[in-house]
Structures are given as C-alpha cells and as structure tokens.
Amino acid sequence: MALNDKVIVITGASSGIGALAAQMLSEQGATVVLAARSVDKLQEIRSGMMGESRVLELDVGSDASVEAGFRQIYDEFGRIDCLVNNAGYGRFAYIDDMSVQEFADMMNVNYIGMVRCTKAVLPHMKKARSGRIVNVASIAGKIGTAKSTSYTATKHAVIGFSSALRQEVREYGITVSTINPGPIDTPFFTLADPEGHYAANVKWFMMKPERVAKAMVKAVRTGTTEINLPWVAGAGAKLYQMFPRVADRLSYRMLNKK
Structure with missing residues (x-):
C-alpha cells in the first residue's frame, strides 16, 4: 500500500513506539491522526x-470517547485507511498483589480498547472493501512469565482476537497484522517496572524503539500477518508452543527476570 494521502490512525501516539511510527508514516506521505489522552504530548x-x-484526544477505555473520536475523524476525512491499535500499559506484580479491579482495568484498555477502536472502523472498511488493521501485542502474549499474569492475559487476548478477525474480514480485502515485540526501551517501564529491576536485568536484550516502529510501518505498508521481535524471541515462542512442559522447565530461570 502506497502511503501517500492515506489516513492512518495511531492510538497511544503520545510517546514511545506510537509516536515514532507516527513520525515515520508522516515522512512517507501519510495523513496521520495521533490519538491519546494527553493532548499536550500529542501536540509536541x-x-x-x-x-x-x-x-485527537482519545481514551480507548471509554465507549463514549471512542465513538465521538472516530466520528470526528470520519466527519473530516470520510475514511480511515489504516488503524494502528497501539494504546496499552502494563504493571508487573504477582497475582496476589493485584486486585481483580486492576486486572479488569488493564484488560479494558489493552484488549477491549482495541476492540472498541476496531469496531469503530470495521463497518466503513467493509463497505470500502479495503483497509488495514495493525494490532500491537507482545511476545508476552505467547510466553507467560511470573509477575505478568495480567499483562500477558491482555496481550494473549489481542493475538487471539487478531487471528480470528483476520478470518472474518479476509473476503472484504481487509488485512489484520500483529506486532509482537519483546522488551523495548520506552517509557512503558516507568509504570510497569518503577523500581527498574526488570529493565536492568534485560538491558542487554532490550530493543531500541525505532526498530519496533519500523516494523509497525512495514505492517501498514505490506499487511504482513505477524512480526515477532527480536527473531530469537519469535523462535522461542514457537518452541514454547510445541513443547510447553519442557520449555517451562528449561526457561524458568532465564525468563523470570521481573
């Protein structure tokens, strides 16, 4: 897909990989709608x-905000060629240390927020018989580790939703992609890991955000089904799915760095 004059919406665009992907897409001629709760950061x-x-001031955790926000986009442009569902957050803690409400809140943003935004664009894309949806999940959605029960569940849901949706919309010329990165050097860890233990333990493995943003742009352009980053994490996820009991035993100490 040539990006010139394409209307692309990116949620969670106020920092990190969302902001970088927005800049890259803009450089390639796209009309980019930066969506997040913090208007000041978006303006910057x-x-x-x-x-x-x-x-666009947008709270993906709110039905009313998503409905009003996407109506505003369609009123101005008449179409959305690509939706990048990037908004989300994490908090690393043992299940005993998180309330059920905290689990529900994270699921509401990371998963249901993506569902809200997807449902806002899908009828229009179906009518146009074209469109791209790029969902930013995580390798955590394929390989669970201690202190990430809540976050892993949300990203597992994103991956499952994307796989099923891909089958539903195939006949309409709509593509659905998932980006599954490992740890990225972004402000994500300010909330997820405020004490910095995990970030310090995986510093050698942590990716630059530019690498993931480029993968997001690639998915927008090509409609590729799935991108796992880094490749070794993708290979590990495949082995984990094939031999879960053995993988659990062998990877316990290596993966549980939180």
Whole structure:
C-alpha cells in the first residue's frame, strides 16, 4: 500500500513506539491522526512531523470517547485507511498483589480498547472493501512469565482476537497484522517496572524503539500477518508452543527476570 494521502490512525501516539511510527508514516506521505489522552504530548509530537496530521484526544477505555473520536475523524476525512491499535500499559506484580479491579482495568484498555477502536472502523472498511488493521501485542502474549499474569492475559487476548478477525474480514480485502515485540526501551517501564529491576536485568536484550516502529510501518505498508521481535524471541515462542512442559522447565530461570 502506497502511503501517500492515506489516513492512518495511531492510538497511544503520545510517546514511545506510537509516536515514532507516527513520525515515520508522516515522512512517507501519510495523513496521520495521533490519538491519546494527553493532548499536550500529542501536540509536541505533531510539531516535529513533516506531513499532514491531526491530534485527537482519545481514551480507548471509554465507549463514549471512542465513538465521538472516530466520528470526528470520519466527519473530516470520510475514511480511515489504516488503524494502528497501539494504546496499552502494563504493571508487573504477582497475582496476589493485584486486585481483580486492576486486572479488569488493564484488560479494558489493552484488549477491549482495541476492540472498541476496531469496531469503530470495521463497518466503513467493509463497505470500502479495503483497509488495514495493525494490532500491537507482545511476545508476552505467547510466553507467560511470573509477575505478568495480567499483562500477558491482555496481550494473549489481542493475538487471539487478531487471528480470528483476520478470518472474518479476509473476503472484504481487509488485512489484520500483529506486532509482537519483546522488551523495548520506552517509557512503558516507568509504570510497569518503577523500581527498574526488570529493565536492568534485560538491558542487554532490550530493543531500541525505532526498530519496533519500523516494523509497525512495514505492517501498514505490506499487511504482513505477524512480526515477532527480536527473531530469537519469535523462535522461542514457537518452541514454547510445541513443547510447553519442557520449555517451562528449561526457561524458568532465564525468563523470570521481573
């Protein structure tokens, strides 16, 4: 898909990989709608962008906010060519140390938020018989580790949803992609790992955000089904799915760094 004049919405675009992907897509001629709760941060990101762009205050955890926000986009542009569901957060803690409400809150943003946004664009994409949906999940959605029961569950849901949706919309010319990165050097860990233990333990393995943002742009352009980053994590996930009991035993000490 050529990106010139394509209308692309990116949620969670106020920092990290969302902001970087927005800038890269803008450089390639796309009209980018940066969506997040923090308008000030979005305006700052937008000020450094080259191409046409808009700022949209959006809370993916709210039905009303998503409905109003996407109506605003369609009223102005009449279409959305690609939706990048990137909004989300994590918190690393043992299950005993998290309330059921905290589990529900994270699921509401990371998974149901993606569902809300997808449902907002899908009828229009079906009518146009074209469109791209890129969902940012995580390798954590394929390989669970201690202190990430809540986060892993949300990303597992994203991957499962994406796989099923891909089958539903295939006949309409719509592609559904998932990006499954390992740890990335972004502000994500400010909330997920405030004491910095996990970030310090996996510093050698942590990816630069530019690498993941480029993968997101690739998915927008090509509609590729799935991108796992880094490749060794993707290979590990395949082995884990094939031999879960053995993988659990062999990887316990290596993976549980939180």
